[in-house]
Amino acid sequence: MNSPVFAKPSQIRFCNRPGIRIYLSLFVVLFAGVSGAQTISAGQGVQVAPVPAGSQLSQGLVKNIVVKGNHIESTAGILAAMQTKVGQPFHQSIVDQDADTLYGLGVFQAKPLLTVQHNDDDSFTVTVEVVENPVIKEIRVVGNSAVSTTDILKTLTLKPGQIYSAREASISSTAIRNLYESRGFFAQISDLNYLPESPQTLDVQIEELKVGAITFPGHIRTKKRVFDHIIHTKVGDTYNATKWRDDITRLINTGWFDRSKFKPIFNPEPDAAKVDLGADLVESRTGNFGVGVQADPQSSIAGFVNLVESNFGGTGQSIGADISEGTAGGGASVDLSYGNPFIDSKNTSLNASIFSRVVYRFSGSLFGGSNLPTTASQYIERHTGGALSFARPLTDHTAASISTRYEGVKTSNLDTTIGDQFIQQDGTIAAAAFGYTVNRRDVDLDTSRGDYLSLTVEPGVSDITKVGGLFTGPAFLGSSTFVKYYGEYRAYFSPGPRRTIDDLSAPRKVLAFRIKGGTIKGKVPFFEQFFAGGADTVRGYQEDRFWGSTFLVTSLEYRYPIQKAFNLIPFVDYGGAWGGYGTVNNFYQTDHFRLHLGYGLGGSFRTPLGPIRIDLGVSEKGGVRTDFEIGTSF
Numbered sequence: 001m002n003s004p005v006f007a008k009p010s011q012i013r014f015c016n017r018p019g020i021r022i023y024l025s026l027f028v029v030l031f032a033g034v035s036g037a038q039t040i041s042a043g044q045g046v047q048v049a050p051v052p053a054g055s056q057l058s059q060g061l062v063k064n065i066v067v068k069g070n071h072i073e074s075t076a077g078i079l080a081a082m083q084t085k086v087g088q089p090f091h092q093s094i095v096d097q098d099a100d101t102l103y104g105l106g107v108f109q110a111k112p113l114l115t116v117q118h119n120d121d122d123s124f125t126v127t128v129e130v131v132e133n134p135v136i137k138e139i140r141v142v143g144n145s146a147v148s149t150t151d152i153l154k155t156l157t158l159k160p161g162q163i164y165s166a167r168e169a170s171i172s173s174t175a176i177r178n179l180y181e182s183r184g185f186f187a188q189i190s191d192l193n194y195l196p197e198s199p200q201t202l203d204v205q206i207e208e209l210k211v212g213a214i215t216f217p218g219h220i221r222t223k224k225r226v227f228d229h230i231i232h233t234k235v236g237d238t239y240n241a242t243k244w245r246d247d248i249t250r251l252i253n254t255g256w257f258d259r260s261k262f263k264p265i266f267n268p269e270p271d272a273a274k275v276d277l278g279a280d281l282v283e284s285r286t287g288n289f290g291v292g293v294q295a296d297p298q299s300s301i302a303g304f305v306n307l308v309e310s311n312f313g314g315t316g317q318s319i320g321a322d323i324s325e326g327t328a329g330g331g332a333s334v335d336l337s338y339g340n341p342f343i344d345s346k347n348t349s350l351n352a353s354i355f356s357r358v359v360y361r362f363s364g365s366l367f368g369g370s371n372l373p374t375t376a377s378q379y380i381e382r383h384t385g386g387a388l389s390f391a392r393p394l395t396d397h398t399a400a401s402i403s404t405r406y407e408g409v410k411t412s413n414l415d416t417t418i419g420d421q422f423i424q425q426d427g428t429i430a431a432a433a434f435g436y437t438v439n440r441r442d443v444d445l446d447t448s449r450g451d452y453l454s455l456t457v458e459p460g461v462s463d464i465t466k467v468g469g470l471f472t473g474p475a476f477l478g479s480s481t482f483v484k485y486y487g488e489y490r491a492y493f494s495p496g497p498r499r500t501i502d503d504l505s506a507p508r509k510v511l512a513f514r515i516k517g518g519t520i521k522g523k524v525p526f527f528e529q530f531f532a533g534g535a536d537t538v539r540g541y542q543e544d545r546f547w548g549s550t551f552l553v554t555s556l557e558y559r560y561p562i563q564k565a566f567n568l569i570p571f572v573d574y575g576g577a578w579g580g581y582g583t584v585n586n587f588y589q590t591d592h593f594r595l596h597l598g599y600g601l602g603g604s605f606r607t608p609l610g611p612i613r614i615d616l617g618v619s620e621k622g623g624v625r626t627d628f629e630i631g632t633s634f
Helices: 018-036 075-081 092-106 151-155 168-182 226-228 243-252
Strands: 063-070 113-118 124-129 138-142 187-189 193-195 198-208 211-217 263-267 274-280 287-296 300-312 317-326 332-340 348-359 380-393 398-412 423-439 449-470 478-493 510-522 530-532 547-565 566-579 594-606 610-619 624-630
Touching: 075 168, 092 113, 092 124, 092 624, 138 151, 151 287, 168 187, 168 198, 193 226, 243 274, 287 332, 348 478, 547 594
Parallel strands: 063 124, 138 198, 211 274
Antiparallel strands: 113 124, 187 198, 193 198, 263 274, 287 300, 300 317, 317 332, 332 348, 348 380, 380 398, 398 423, 423 449, 449 478, 478 510, 510 547, 530 547, 547 566, 566 594, 594 610, 610 624
């Protein structure tokens, strides 16, 4: 039913008395409201519910609306879009508005022609003549390289078989632009139109924003080829904001440049769909030579001499030499290392080391209380050998690795006069590890958002030639094979928007979570088990407090920045190891799943030599222990 039509008093000519005029006006309203049913006749034109000829009610009203020229667009749709209706008063201004409204539908080549005929009975006939746009039979997409034609076609609201609509073309242009931006790209989309020479072909013209130049003013030592390896965005590529942010993040993660003075470059070229990229850099000191005293969680205090260069000759290669000797005795530990992050065009990295390291089992602590399981607490294990590893990126955030290691283990400094309060299992071990990592952290050394996953399978073989102390006998001698499975997952959450390349060094409040665990199939010597307890696992407990063939550790921290270089960090750890060698005096162990709680408060300091971390941990029995680390917890 049509809406009521309010007739003007001047249209009712046979009565001038006000009271009757109002009454008859209402009568016309009601009559018009119930006589608006529409009928559509066959043919190109349409006549809608003609008012009976000669009726006084037809005077000044629209009697017919005839639509001509439409073949695809429905007559009902055209009539529905018009304000002019059959049976309602005729207004030329409304007819003029209808012409604009119909043209605004976007399906006609020109503004429809609306002509009006004044009939003998004082009614009106409105004729609507339209010229439709062509029907789209094919769509041509040109200029795209970053986004596939298939994906672009999926976003279009204009489809083959539909009449071309300027309004739908505008909606489709916006959809394409949004698709580009959702993937980190930027593009100008020309007005979608059909080709003059081929009216049934929709032309989609895309102009993608390209990379004009990439420069890094300020670098002196670092070679250009090193930037070529790190920066995956290349001149001439379609600019991708996500890819460029990852490039800048990798550059910062090298540690070769001063983060606080890092200024990204983003300069769009005038009158061109290009942008110049880069960063103003200040190179950091990458070579350090140190002599001094350090606190070690197992050996208490050690003197050290170390030399490290993380960007040797500006090539990105690293070399290192570390010599230390603890006050607990056992001789010096020596570690020599070499790394090359770019040994081929695929950015395969190589790391190698040779070492002779002293491991103090069940030693005391400088900061925390000592609760030793044996009276022979000063005996040592010396591990001598080497390791070699290769890693290759699979994508911007994933990598695969393979590594090998070989080491001989010899126990010394034993005091056999006090009984069997030591654990001796001397021999060799060789293993190969296959790893897979996913790294989606914003900044590796100061993560505020993202996650990290590492999975490793490590088969190996051990050959124990000499045993003594608590675990002896033929069962512990000879060769055996094993497979270690272990993994780690970290997640970081920070309020506010994601860090941009302009504020990667800005302090953030961060909630950090970690879970890591593993299991061993086969028989391994005591020193090859999983250990839990101490600075890197469950704080509040001594190093290596729990051991076994299976372990699980979870940690949760809230890193609250007090100032730019200092964070206050409450933490809680929950973890342990089980199913391995038995209890050693008061260091009780279990053969079944059991976790232990540790919690406390820590602080981290950002220094020119890297972050320093101090944690005060409390065990589930109330024991207090302080752990000191150079680096971050995770």
